[in-house]
Amino acid sequence: MLGAVLASAFLLTGATPAVAGPGWSPSPIAWTTCPDDPDSPQAPDGECGTLRVPLDWDRPHGPSIDLAVARHRAGDPGRRLGVLVADAGGPGSSGVEFALSSGYFSPEIRARFDIVGFDLRGTGRSAFIRCADPTTEPPGDEPADRAAFDALRQYSRQAVADCRARNLPVFDHANTAVNAQDLDAVRRALGEEKISFHGISYGTLLGQQYAELHGDRVRAMVLDSTIDHSAGLVRFVGDRAAALDELFGQFTAWCARTATCVLHGQDVLATWRRAQAAADGMPLPHNWLRDRVFSDMYGPDWDDAAQVIADTAAGRSPVTARFELNYYSIRLAVVCQDFDLRIGTFAHYSAVYAEELRRSPIMRGTPLGHGEVAACLGVPGPPANPPHRLAIPRAPRILVMNSRYDPATPYAFAVNIHRQAPANTTLLTYEGSGHGVYTRTACTRGVVDDYLLALKTSPHDFSCPA
Numbered sequence: 376m377l378g379a380v381l382a383s384a385f386l387l388t389g390a391t392p393a394v395a396g397p398g399w400s401p402s403p404i405a406w407t408t409c410p411d412d413p414d415s416p417q418a419p420d421g422e423c424g425t426l427r428v429p430l431d432w433d434r435p436h437g438p439s440i441d442l443a444v445a446r447h448r449a450g451d452p453g454r455r456l457g458v459l460v461a462d463a464g465g466p467g468s469s470g471v472e473f474a475l476s477s478g479y480f481s482p483e484i485r486a487r488f489d490i491v492g493f494d495l496r497g498t499g500r501s502a503f504i505r506c507a508d509p510t511t512e513p514p515g516d517e518p519a520d521r522a523a524f525d526a527l528r529q530y531s532r533q534a535v536a537d538c539r540a541r542n543l544p545v546f547d548h549a550n551t552a553v554n555a556q557d558l559d560a561v562r563r564a565l566g567e568e569k570i571s572f573h574g575i576s577y578g579t580l581l582g583q584q585y586a587e588l589h590g591d592r593v594r595a596m597v598l599d600s601t602i603d604h605s606a607g608l609v610r611f612v613g614d615r616a617a618a619l620d621e622l623f624g625q626f627t628a629w630c631a632r633t634a635t636c637v638l639h640g641q642d643v644l645a646t647w648r649r650a651q652a653a654a655d656g657m658p659l660p661h662n663w664l665r666d667r668v669f670s671d672m673y674g675p676d677w678d679d680a681a682q683v684i685a686d687t688a689a690g691r692s693p694v695t696a697r698f699e700l701n702y703y704s705i706r707l708a709v710v711c712q713d714f715d716l717r718i719g720t721f722a723h724y725s726a727v728y729a730e731e732l733r734r735s736p737i738m739r740g741t742p743l744g745h746g747e748v749a750a751c752l753g754v755p756g757p758p759a760n761p762p763h764r765l766a767i768p769r770a771p772r773i774l775v776m777n778s779r780y781d782p783a784t785p786y787a788f789a790v791n792i793h794r795q796a797p798a799n800t801t802l803l804t805y806e807g808s809g810h811g812v813y814t815r816t817a818c819t820r821g822v823v824d825d826y827l828l829a830l831k832t833s834p835h836d837f838s839c840p841a
Contacts, residue, residue, distance in 0.1 A: 399435035401426060401564040404444055409475060421447040421475045426493070426564050430548055432556045440545060442557060443500035444493040444564075445471040450486040457594060459488035459571045459827065460558065462495075462578030464600075466709045467701035469499035479814065480573075481824055488571065488827070493561055495554045495581070497705045502545040506538035506704040515661055516749035517728070524721040531753030538707055549705070550712035550760040555584040562592060569594040571827055575811060576600045576784055580713065582773075583765055583792070590770030595827055598775045599812050603788035604713065605764045605795065609730055610787075611714060612744035616735035618785035622672050623647075623737050625780050625808045629677050636677065637685045644737070650688040651739075657692050666742045667693065672782035673810045703750075711751040712759040718752060743783055765795040772834070774826050776803040776812045776819070779841075783810045793836070801832050807841030815839070 404426055409419035423445045430438040449455040461480075463473040473479070474492030484490075497504035511530075518524040539546045558581065562570050571594045574582035579598040586593055606614070627643040630636040638646055654664035664687055671680040683693045710716075718724045727748070731740045767773070773796070777789035786804070793802040805812045805819055812819050818839035825831040 399429065401428065401560045403566075404564050406446065409445060409471075412472065412475075419475050420477060421445055421490075423471065426557075426561060428557050428560045430544055432553060438544065440496065440502055440548075442493050442496070442561075443471050444491065444561060445474045447474055447485065447490040449489050450482075454487055455489070456487045456828065457489070457569065457571060458491050458562070458565055458567050459484065459573060460491045460493075460561065462492065462572075462574045462581050464574065464576030464578035465498070465702055465705070466495070466577045467498055467705045469494050471499055481820060484824060484827060491561065491565070491570075493557070496545055496549040496557070497542070497708055498701060502542075503701070504538070504542045504546060504549065504705045504708055505701065506534065506707070507541060509534065516746060517661060518721070518724070521721040524724055527749060528752045531750060532755075533753070534750075535707055535711075535753040535755075538704060542708070546708045547759075549708040550758075551580045551584055551709065552713075552760040554581055555588055558585050559589050559592065562589075568592070571595040573597045573813075573823075573827070574599065575813075577602055577709075579784075580604055583767070584760075586767040586770040586773065587765070590767050593770050593773075595771065595830060596773040597813070597823055597827065598773060598789075598792070599777075599823075600781060600784040600810055601775055601777055601789040601792050602784055603791050604762050605791065606714065606762060606788070608714075608716060608718070608748070609727060611716065612727065612731050612741060612748060613734045614785045614787045615741040615744040615783070616731045616738070618780065618787070619669065619672070619738040619741055619782055620735045622675070622780045622782055622808055626672075626675070626677055626680060630681060633677075636681045638681045643684075646688050647684055647737070650684045653690055654687050654692075659692060662739060662742065665738055665740075669738070669742050669782055672808070675808045706747060706750060707754065710747050711754040714747075714751075714762055715758050716748045716751040717754065717757075718748065741782075765792055767796050767799060770796075770799055771830075772832055773800045774803060774823065774832055775800050776805065776823070778805045778807055778809055778812055778815075780808040781810050801834065802836040804836070804838040805841070806838050816841075 404424040406422040406424045409421055409423035412419060425441045426444050427439045427441050429435045430440045461473055462470050470492030471494050474490045494501035496502055514527045514530055518527050569592050572582050580602040582596050582598050586596060630638045630643050650664060667683055668680050686693050775789050775793055777786050779786050793800050803822055805815050813823050816839055
C-alpha cells in the first residue's frame, strides 16, 4: 500500500457508501448444521446459514447475493453478553471458519458471547472470487526500465480484465465499504441492537469502516494489527518497508543473545549480505530470499529465518513457500479498490521504488506492499472506496493494538489511526515482534478480555512487554 500523498480535499471528501434505507430489511438467518470441514478431523462446533443482501447497496431492491454466516453460541447462555463478530482479515480468509475455530478466543469469551463470522464477498462460500491461473509467466514486479514497466502494466491490465470478467458481478462490489454494509445487515438479521467486533489485520479496516457508518451500533471494538486507510501510495509501501528493516534489527539482536541461533556469534548483517548475493545468482525469482524471511517475520520464527540465511549463504537454496488465502485473486477486487495504488508512468514508479529502497536498505523493500502496487497497475479508474482519514464520532472507545515490530501492518499505521481519533481510541502496544497481538501473552489477552467482557479500558495508552 506509494507516490504523491493524496490531496487533503480528496482524503476528506472521498465517496461515502450508501446506507440501506428503511425500505429494505434482511430476512432472519435459517440456521442449520455446518458442513464438515475437510481440513479438520473434528465435527463443526456451531451452526451455519446464509444471508441474502443487495449486490449493490445503492440499489437495495436490485440483484442480490448470498453470504455464508456461522455462529458458535455462547457456552454459558445465562451470562451471555451478546454477539462478537470476528474477522481474521487477509483479505481472503473465511470468517465462517474463524468463528467456528476453537483455539483463538479464551474460554471466557466463548462462554459469554455468540461468536459470529461471515465470509466476505469473494471469499469462502460467498461468491468466491478466483482468477484463472496465468497462461504465461508473469514479468518481474521490479521493472528496471520503461520497457519492463510497460510489459508489467500490460500484463496486469490483462490479468485484472480477465479476473473481472470471470467473477462478474461480485468483482465490482467487494470493497471494504460494501462489506461494512453487509456487516450491519448481519447485525440486523441477528436481531441485535449492538454488536462487539474483533478484527485482525485487514479485518481492522472492516471494523473502522463499520464504526464510521454505524458507530452507535458498536458495543465494543478491537482492532488488532491495524490497517491505515488514510495511507497514500508512498506511505502504504514506505512504512511497511521501514518496518521490515526494524524487524531485521530485532532478529540480529535475538541471534546475538540466543546460543541456539545458527548465526550466533557471527556478523549477522554481513552473512545476510552474502546470502542475498548468493540468492541473486540462483535460478529463482528476484528477492525470493527476502520474501522467505518476510514470511518468517510473521511469527516470528527466528530459528527458521537464521537457518534459511545460513543455508543460502552457503550456496544451498531452501524450499520456498507460497502464502495463500485466496489473497492473490481477491486483492484485485478489494485492496485495489480500498487504496489508490495507481502508477501511470515508469518515472513515477522509479520515484516510489527509490523511496521504498531508501527506507529499507537491508531487506530491499516489502513484498506485501510492493506486490499489491504491481498487481494494481492494471486496475482502471479511481478506487471505489477511496482512502480517507478515520472519523468515528459516534463510536465508543475502541481498543487499537499492534506489535512494536510488525512486518505487515507497521506500528506507524496504528499510531496514525490513534492520532486520527484520539477521543475514542486507546492504543495498546505489544513491545515485541510479529503480526497479531491478542494471543501473544497473558497481558495482551487479559487486556482484550477485560475490555470485551466488562468494557474496561483506559483513555491512556499502555503497553504489554514482549
